[in-house]
Amino acid sequence: MFLTVVLAALSPARPYLIQLTVDKYIANQWVRMLIIVTLVQVVLLLLETLVRFFFSYLTNWLGQSVIKDLRVAVYKKVVRLNLAFFDKTPIGTLTTRTINDIEAINDVFSEGIISIVADLLMIVAILAVMLGEDWRLTLISLSPFPILIFATYIFKESVNKSFHRVRNAVAALNAFVQEHITGMVVVQAFSAEKRELSRFKHINKDHRKANIDAIFAYSVFFPVVEIILAISLGLMVWWGANKVLNYEVTQGVMIAFIMYLNMLFRPLRMLADKFNTLQMGMVASERVFKVLDSEDTIADKGQQLATDMKGAIAFDQVYFAYKEDQYVLKNISFQAKPGETIAIVGHTGSGKTTIISILNRLYEIQKGSIKLDGIDLADYALASLRSKIGVVLQDVFLFSGSIYDNITLHNSAISREQVEQAARLIGMHEFIMQLPGGYDYQVMERGSTLSLGQRQLISFVRALLYNPAILILDEATSSIDTESEALIQHAIDKLIADRTAIVIAHRLSTISKADKIIVLDKGEIKEMGSHEELLKQEGFYYKLHSMQFQKANDIV
Template sequence: MDQVQKKKLFDVSLLKRVFSFAAPYRRYFYLSMFLTVLLALLSPVRPWLIQLSVDKYITNQWAQMLMIVTIIQVGLVIVETAVRFFFSYITNWLGQSVIKDLRVAVYKKVVGLNLAFFDRTPIGTLTTRTINDIEAINDIFSEGIISIVADVLMILAILGVMFFEDWRLTLISLSPFPVLILATYWFKETVNKSFHRVRNAVAALNAFVQEHITGMLVVQAFSAENREFGKFRNINKDHRKANIDAIFAYSIFFPVVEIILAISLGLMVWWGANKVLNYEVTQGVMIAFIMYLNMLFRPLRILADKFNTLQMGMVASERVFKVLDNQDYMADNGTHAAAAMRGEVSFEHVWFAYKDERYVLKDISFQAKPGQTVALVGHTGSGKTTIISILNRLYEIQKGRITIDGVPLQDYQLKELRSRVGVVLQDVFLFSGSVYENITLRNPDISREQVEHAARLIGMHDFILQLPGGYDYSVMERGSTLSLGQRQLISFIRALLYNPAILILDEATSSVDTESELLIQHAIDKLIAGRTAIVIAHRLSTISKADQIIVLDKGEIREMGNHEELMRQEGYYHKLYTMQFQKTGSSV
């Protein structure tokens, strides 16, 4: 799992890349920057008008001018409020638009990545990247760089007016500022470390919860609730500790800022009062300076917090861009269409490893003629499932060549290739939604009539109609409301509906009862005619009629031939068959 590492605040290249996603909304970005400058210019105007009113219009009893200035101030309040509203709305709108585009880009990238990436990356980590981290990037716009620029410009504008009015009074007022700078630096560093720990803890929590909810059946079946709860409690404790450390820093920093503000006001009043008595400073300047200091400290209170928010947004963006920059995807440079595929499969000295050079397939060579049924047999871990995984390019081989109809797999368009290879896996996955949606995978080109026709061929049509709502029955996540056999049959309909040239059955009958197995076997007998079928099964009775049986052991081919030939050899297949015969007490 990736750990959030401390990163320099202004990584210009990274920040530039984040803002490149705002390019389609550049008008709104420029508008937000204009509003930033406008807010900075408006901020010192009202205190200056109050100063003018006290020193000129009240002193000289110019009631008419005082009324005009009051009306102007009310108008300024309305204008400033409206500007702040539009500034806040536009920056947040901009941030939400950017993360919408980013989330689409990340999800599009994720669904195209090689399966090897998912083998080594926890799902919870990817969930954090797609949701939490991208949400943090929104803060770069809403509370980060634009907001920081607005606060800095306002501080500079106020300081400029203060120095223009009375530089000595300004310096006296700002004399406690070195303490504020030290306190701000301590606060920023402390909260920054805590936020890094919080992000890591959130990623750990997401990964842990997702993994254990998915595997809850195993946890409960082995009474491991207490042990796993203990692990969760430790991760949650780390998350709590990181948040409390951040809260502690907030609890200290903000009172310190209030104390420094009070000291600044006290020094200003102490020094300014003497000057007022000596007519060196006007009363209006004193009143205005009180307002200036309050306006100055308001952004300073949260500026350090905004810097941390910006930095966390930068860290999140770096993690998101790592996903976008991941090149572990299946290259789709093929130009060959698969519409007329006949289904002649050829493996030529194929070597494959999931990692490094730890080969799980070693020098595999065989050929399946169009319309033939080829069975793969062997112990668990012998490489049966790996063969079908590389046949439809879920993984890329390291050595050798695989062809269909004489055309290398890489030359086929990936979408075309997989549309012509139907797969029924041992571990059936159904999505949340209706039976109909799970069969069609929400493909609008497949009609209800086609689905019902395929269901009738499997013998599932009557069963589906008995469900509440029929084909609109909700199967819930992972098909939890259906039995293993029913899920297997639905996935079989799903594969047959696409009328594949090559049909792959990976332990397709291993999780079903005898009646369901007979249904599937009947459908297989009808539908593999004229179609190449590659069948994996532990039950040798299901593949005894195959045209060719390939016996695998530790990633190598031990024997090849049909059932009768292999039995006459009295080799590895004969041994497997005899073992099953002795266990079941009956032959095929």
């Protein structure tokens, strides 16, 4: 801001010195003063160049510093949002908020508000000097200005609308590309390449049209500014020439005014564009701050640490809905003592995975209470709570990087020896060592270079490594071959002896040894008991069991 004032003060200095040179030193042939004033102009030019360099560098440095901190703040917020937010927000849209929209905020600093203030101060300084020199010549020169103001307003509104469409089109493009690259296997498997390409072309066409509309506005506006400048210069020369001939205006003033007008129009050309940049930055900032201000977070106000958690679980009349009043879990009540194994079975969509999601506080329940070791979930510090719950999901996600990093999740407190010990426990060590680089083998995005079964085994090692008090297995053996399943089952039998375990499985043969089996249907508990007890009741569980074994016999 200080440099904007310096630039505003320096801008009219050189034209004034040229006026002085023409009217006094050249007219009176003062060679010595001519040399001095020329040197002063060179010094001023160098000084203005230096100031402009620092102004440009510092404004861009400020913008980059702001967006660096802002990106960290947005990412920090994103990782704290609950899963309900991600259920209703496309990943591509969040990517746009974190990358493109924050980049637009950078433009507010590098090309927006500070540059606008600098240009306005320069315009005020130049107008003040022009009015001081000759107010009549100034008014004649600036008489086309109302046309310029009107043209600037039309340009600003037109470009603003186009830029809004551009931002929306960018978000749509990002969301489409991210989603379809992630799901490319589905696109190719169903030969949907042409159909999806047609959709992409339509979105891309909207993006192009929005940009072309903005380009059209620029193409019209800048020639209009040049025409208005030419009219201003023409009026100044027409009126000023008469005054020069009558010795009412000096030649130096005429030369200086030509420079003043060019200096005046230079920022005016860009002012409307900078206002649009500022406006787009404000629109982008609204979107970014909408993420930052989002209340879709899991409240982390608990102080209780889960260091000595035993693993006692108590659900008491729990109700949960992804959408308000549309409950997917209704009146869920059950208990698990430390060291017990609880199995949850039911048809697809019955709410099995939802139960483990709310136990981990990935979602907040609407009614009832969930307690671990007699303490409400909300009273635990979130990170401490989740550190004691190990999860192996059916859909395993692996990050780009080494197998070792995927197992430890970059936790430097975990040694390689611990990783190898956990891998040996489930028979994964030999497989990993056969890969190029062993534990340093680079896994591609989402673990695409490994089979689904291998990814699940790595996920299993990852869960065991944190020595959880509660172990959750969500269809953990669904994609494992018979030999691998035997290895995992052996490891599970050893591990769950001292841990509370919740096992979700479609294959009932894997849960027959569970201490308690919970049968879910449409979000409600229909039956609860041991394998033998539920078979004797000949209810829901009995039917599921009979259907599975009938299918198995039919296959055989």
